[in-house]
Amino acid sequence: MRWLAAFAILAFALVSAPASAARQSVSYSTWTITGSTVTVRYVLPAPEAQRLIGTELAIVTVKRLGAYLLKNLGAHSASGECTVLDQGYDLGLVDPLEVGPGLYGFEIFFHCADPRGLVLRNTALFARDSDHVNIASVFVNGRVSEQIFTPRKQRLAIPDDGKVAPVSFFSYVGLGAEHLLDGADRLCVVLGLALLVRRRRDVAYLVGALALGYALAAVVSSMGWVAPRLTLVDAFVALLAALAGLSVVVRNTERGPAIAAAWSALLLLAGVVCAISRLVPTGLLLLGGAALSAGLLVLAGPRERVAWPILAGLLGFLDGFVWSAAIEPAELSASAQLDMTAGLYAGALLTEVVVLGVLVGVMWLVQSYKSFPRQLVNDVCAACLAGLGTYWMVGRLFA
Amino acid sequence: MSSVGLVKQPALVSRAIRALWVSPQRSGALAAVAIVVGLLVALASLFGKAPPSRSTVPAGYVALVNQKGILMSDWISQVENDEGMPFESTAPATRSKVLRQMIDEELVVQRALVLDLPETTIEVRDILATAVNNQVGAQAVTRLPSEDELRAFFEANRAKYTERGPMTVHDLVLHVGGYQNADQSLEQANRDAAEAVYQLRAGASVDYIREHFGFVPGPEDRGEVTDLYAKTMLGATLYPVALGLRDGEISDPVATGDGVHILIMERHALPSVVDFATARPRVYDDFRIQQSNQAVQAHLAQLRRQAQIVIAPGYSE
Numbered sequence: 030m031r032w033l034a035a036f037a038i039l040a041f042a043l044v045s046a047p048a049s050a051a052r053q054s055v056s057y058s059t060w061t062i063t064g065s066t067v068t069v070r071y072v073l074p075a076p077e078a079q080r081l082i083g084t085e086l087a088i089v090t091v092k093r094l095g096a097y098l099l100k101n102l103g104a105h106s107a108s109g110e111c112t113v114l115d116q117g118y119d120l121g122l123v124d125p126l127e128v129g130p131g132l133y134g135f136e137i138f139f140h141c142a143d144p145r146g147l148v149l150r151n152t153a154l155f156a157r158d159s160d161h162v163n164i165a166s167v168f169v170n171g172r173v174s175e176q177i178f179t180p181r182k183q184r185l186a187i188p189d190d191g192k193v194a195p196v197s198f199f200s201y202v203g204l205g206a207e208h209l210l211d212g213a214d215r216l217c218v219v220l221g222l223a224l225l226v227r228r229r230r231d232v233a234y235l236v237g238a239l240a241l242g243y244a245l246a247a248v249v250s251s252m253g254w255v256a257p258r259l260t261l262v263d264a265f266v267a268l269l270a271a272l273a274g275l276s277v278v279v280r281n282t283e284r285g286p287a288i289a290a291a292w293s294a295l296l297l298l299a300g301v302v303c304a305i306s307r308l309v310p311t312g313l314l315l316l317g318g319a320a321l322s323a324g325l326l327v328l329a330g331p332r333e334r335v336a337w338p339i340l341a342g343l344l345g346f347l348d349g350f351v352w353s354a355a356i357e358p359a360e361l362s363a364s365a366q367l368d369m370t371a372g373l374y375a376g377a378l379l380t381e382v383v384v385l386g387v388l389v390g391v392m393w394l395v396q397s398y399k400s401f402p403r404q405l406v407n408d409v410c411a412a413c414l415a416g417l418g419t420y421w422m423v424g425r426l427f428a
Numbered sequence: 429m430s431s432v433g434l435v436k437q438p439a440l441v442s443r444a445i446r447a448l449w450v451s452p453q454r455s456g457a458l459a460a461v462a463i464v465v466g467l468l469v470a471l472a473s474l475f476g477k478a479p480p481s482r483s484t485v486p487a488g489y490v491a492l493v494n495q496k497g498i499l500m501s502d503w504i505s506q507v508e509n510d511e512g513m514p515f516e517s518t519a520p521a522t523r524s525k526v527l528r529q530m531i532d533e534e535l536v537v538q539r540a541l542v543l544d545l546p547e548t549t550i551e552v553r554d555i556l557a558t559a560v561n562n563q564v565g566a567q568a569v570t571r572l573p574s575e576d577e578l579r580a581f582f583e584a585n586r587a588k589y590t591e592r593g594p595m596t597v598h599d600l601v602l603h604v605g606g607y608q609n610a611d612q613s614l615e616q617a618n619r620d621a622a623e624a625v626y627q628l629r630a631g632a633s634v635d636y637i638r639e640h641f642g643f644v645p646g647p648e649d650r651g652e653v654t655d656l657y658a659k660t661m662l663g664a665t666l667y668p669v670a671l672g673l674r675d676g677e678i679s680d681p682v683a684t685g686d687g688v689h690i691l692i693m694e695r696h697a698l699p700s701v702v703d704f705a706t707a708r709p710r711v712y713d714d715f716r717i718q719q720s721n722q723a724v725q726a727h728l729a730q731l732r733r734q735a736q737i738v739i740a741p742g743y744s745e
Contacts, residue, residue, distance in 0.1 A: 091544065127538040129495040255475040262474055310473045317470025324462030339463065347474070 053208055053355045054161040058102075058178070060149055061168045062187060067104045067111060067139040067149070070126070072358065078133045081157060091133065095123035098135055101153040108143035132358065147187040155180040160211045162204060164359040164369075167193055175365045177204065195365075201372020206380040208373070209348070214266050214421055218344050219381050221273020221414050223388035224407060225280070225337050232389055236382050238338035242345020243374040250353035257350045261314050264425040266347055268318050269340055271418025272325060276336070277411035279326050281404070289326030293319045311426050344381075349374055490527060493534045503527060561724045568723030569716050581718070582704050582711045589707040592655035593697025597670050599646030599662065600624075600637065603687040614683065621681035621688040628678050634692065646689065666691060 057072040073081075073094070082093045099122055104111040113122045116138065128134030141147060154161040155178075163178035169191040176185055176196050187193055209215055222235050249255065275292055279285035296319035304312030325336045352373045356366060395401045489497035504515045507526045511518050545552045573581075582589065602617045602624075624641045628634070637643055659667045666689055669679050673693035682689045704711070739745060 091542075125542045127494045127542045253478050256478040257475055258473070265470060265474055313469055313473035317466045317468070317473060319466065320462045321466030321470060324459040324464075324466055327459040327462070339467075343467075350475075 053351060054154070054158045055355045055358075056154060056161070056163045057359045058151060058163055058165045059168070060165060062144075062147065062170070062191070065141050065144045066114075067141065067147070068136065069102055069104075069139070069149075070134065070136045071098055071102065071153070072128050072132050072134045073154075074358070075131045075133060077154070081154060091125050094133055095121075095125060095135055098153055099123050099137065101151070102137060103150040104139040104141060105148045105150065106141040106143055107146040108141060111139040111141035114138040114140050145189050147189075149185045149187065150183065151178040151185075152183045155183060160207060164356065164361070166359070166361070169193055173362075175361060175369070177201075179204070198368060198372045201369050202376035202379065205352070205373035205376020205378075207376075208352075209377045209380040212266075214263070214270050214418070215344065215348060215381075216384065217270040217414055217417060218266065218273055218340065219384050220388060220410065221270060221277065222337060222341055223385050223392065224277045224410055224414075225273070226385075226389050226392075231334065231337070232385065234334060234338045235341045235385060238341035239345040239378055239381055242342040242347075243349045243378055245342075246346045246349025246353065247370060247374065250350055257347075257354050258310060259351065259354065260425060261310055262347050262351060264422050265314060265318070266344070267418050267421035267425060268314075269344055269418070271415050271422060272318075272322055273340060274411045274414025274416075274418060275322070276326060276340075277407060278415060281407060281411070285326070289323065292326070293323040295319075296322060314426070345378070348377055352377075491531060493531055494538055496534065496538065498527075498530055498534060503530060506530060561727075564723050564727040565720030568719050573712070573715050573719070578708065578711050578715055579704060581715045582707060585711075585714070586701065588714070589702045589710065590699050591702055592671070592699045594652050594654050595658050595670065595696040596652040596694040597658065597662070597673070597696070598634070598692040598694060599666065600634070600643040600690045600692065601646050601687045602641060602643050602689075605687075614688070617688040618681055618683065621690055625678055625681060625690055628690070628692070637690075643690065652695070662691075670696075 054077060055074070056077065059070040061068040061070075078090050078094055081097070082090045099113065115122055116124050116136075122137065124136040126134035126136055149167070151163055151165070153163070159180055161180065165176040165178055165185075167174050167176050167185070167187070169187060172191065172193075174193040174195040176193070177200065178185070185193075226232055226235070275288065279289050282288065296315050300312045300315030300317075300319055302312075303309075303315060306312075325339065353370065356369060356373075359366075361369065392403075396403050485492050486497065488500055490500045490503045491498045503523075503526065506529075507518050507523050508515050510526055511522060515523075540546070540552065546556055547553075602612070602621055604612050604614050604617045620641045621643075624637045624643065628637055638645075653661060658670060662670055663684070665684050666682060669682055670691050670693065673679060673691060673696060675693065675695050677693050679689075679691040679693075682691070
């Protein structure tokens, strides 16, 4: 059985691709409709732009991105496709803007001969990123409404009276749910937590811890004191997945303390090497991970009710912060930001609860069959989690 | 086992040590400590200081334009330069006006960068390159040269500080082309000029040459002139020829755009070497220019060392 588990680790580590990271692919747009003119201001984070264009050269990125956006942004009205206005000088049809460090900004003007029946079109980046989201602010006759463009919603109809209904709370909930389902690493943490559940009360503790994590993220992010280092957050989520898998292994084997000690020692050694090599944030992450792993794995078994909620709370906290960092450049009003954040968190939490519930339910159902190799399945799943989590963590830290 | 030793420890500490040493709760306590420490260390690495608020101007700045700050010190200097008085004495309206101008300038500069004008517009590139070279050169001339350095520079470039003497040179020209000389070709003019030179050197008079061959005096034939005037009068083609002529010598024919010339040097004073004291102001200026140029070249060499330069196949610099 141990050999099987070891093979499972190797097999998954070799065939798996790096999991989709915790960060969300987001862009921002502002649509201003004044009479027969539609002005769109599109802002894209530099890493997204460079991934789209495939180069880090700024001048190439700006030109190609401008041409790309011209093809993918548009407006249509009763008089047909609205024409793009030449902005004079040598700007042409797309005006690049200075929008701050780490961002690319562009502005395009459309003229609609007949402004009735206006439909805004935004198809940028959706073909490349199926989970890309564009957070939009639409100004019509001085009134603003917050909208989102997604792969399933690439067009927005503007009523002739200009009263655009803001996107509903449940749309944000759906977005939060999709984001979680797209993240294999987060799902792996939830799977690990499901494997650790022994009693019904454990599920309640885990759900409570997740909710507490999201709430804490909302409070801390609203204060504006700290900002996440997203690459390291991705790596830490992978570490949580590995830790969840190892917790199952440690609990189910007589060599648990040795495994816990070896894992913590490896992280400690890696952390020291990184710190000496002046990779200080990476080193601190690994050192913190070593101490956290040692503490949690030692608690595995006798005090696991205290240990596993810490994992769940951390997942909720980090996932919440990723969303806050993604929303921040949109500069939404306080109420719109609160609405969006609450919806996204609710969607993510709900999905985690549902996934946890389904997994726990399935496991309890099958364990009633004596012929079901429960121990084998537990061991293989735990081993895969540990292997995948380690692979992703190393890949994200040192790639 | 007592851990008190010779020093009496507080009761609380000794109880804690005993609890950790002998208590079955030890593993839980240590694990809790490990978790707390691990969390703190990991969170310290995961989070950094949040960027400053987009709507708050940091200390030391007077304004933010698209997140780029305008320094308070720059604004104060600009106000004082514009008004010619201390900042405290200037009116609020003036300060506001200067700030508005600085914001406008910042917007335009940012616009130029967004449009990548340094890469696409020659005038901008020239101005930027000159500005950088001037900056490098200015830094190099902060050190004043010593007298020994100036003297050494003077000795090494003596020819530059030699003053050439005046000359009395006559310029005869046989015009080619134009409606007055439609029949005159350059080849014929060269042959005539060669014959004229031969005859002049044989002792023929200038009047005879003019009458027989059709030479006319050059436009600036004015008797004795200074070297500088001669340089201006004769031009880039004839002046070097005149420099090589001594008293009474006659040049070979020299073709220029308006015809074929013959120079007759009546008198050419010998050049005089200026002494260091007289030439010192020029020597000082030339030395500083050389310092600046050397600094610019050294800077350029450093930029090349640091750069990765790839030239397309088939081309070279």
